[in-house]
Amino acid sequence: MSYPPEYTPSSAEPRLNRPVPERYPQIRATSGYADPRVRRTGPGPGAGTEQEPERSAMLTARVAVAITVVIGQLWALTVATNAWMAGSTATAWWCTGFSAASFLVVLAAWRIGPRDR
Template identity: 70%
Template sequence: MSGTQPPPRPEYHPGSAEPRLNRPVAERYPQIRSTSGYGDPRIRHTGPGPGAGTDQEPERSARLTARLVLALTVVVGQLWALTITVDSWMEGHVGTAWWGAGFLCLSFLVVLALWRLDPKDR
């Protein structure tokens, strides 16, 4: 080990005066494949079109948001009921545990019904 350090890398910036820094990306980084559209001649425009980011169907968005809120509420209820059910089972209150298990099954059926409500939104 001689203690010499390798020469510092030249700073790269697009359109560099040094031709060796202006090689195509495939030569500098051979692991990068042209999969993001610039390698496909059929792609003429990249990125979102006009109106991107705006709500195109507010009714659909409202339906999906309402279903999501209902499903999340049911999931939180299921977690609470699971805690109560397991606690009751461990304390030996088998009747309460069975009621909790029934509630869990019923809430699962509610989420399943919400999922099957509108098949085109899947």
């Protein structure tokens, strides 16, 4: 038998000739750079910047929407107070309904997309 031995693309041991996913189940097709479990790139190009800039812009937009809605609620509260003091109880309740619906909008803006940073 000469040295080095002649190369053959397989092993004499059958269990080592199984496909790669069977032999190494922890290695996925995307193992390495594009491993989905890797959430941060670490130091390197882009390090320290937003990982998902479009999510960040959405969060800013949600804050803006919520503040705008709260300004509307402040206006509704003044209208409700004025209406109630003038005796228009029905108008006051309509304003309260508007305020409650606005609160639901703000609640949705808060709770939707918890991964946004």
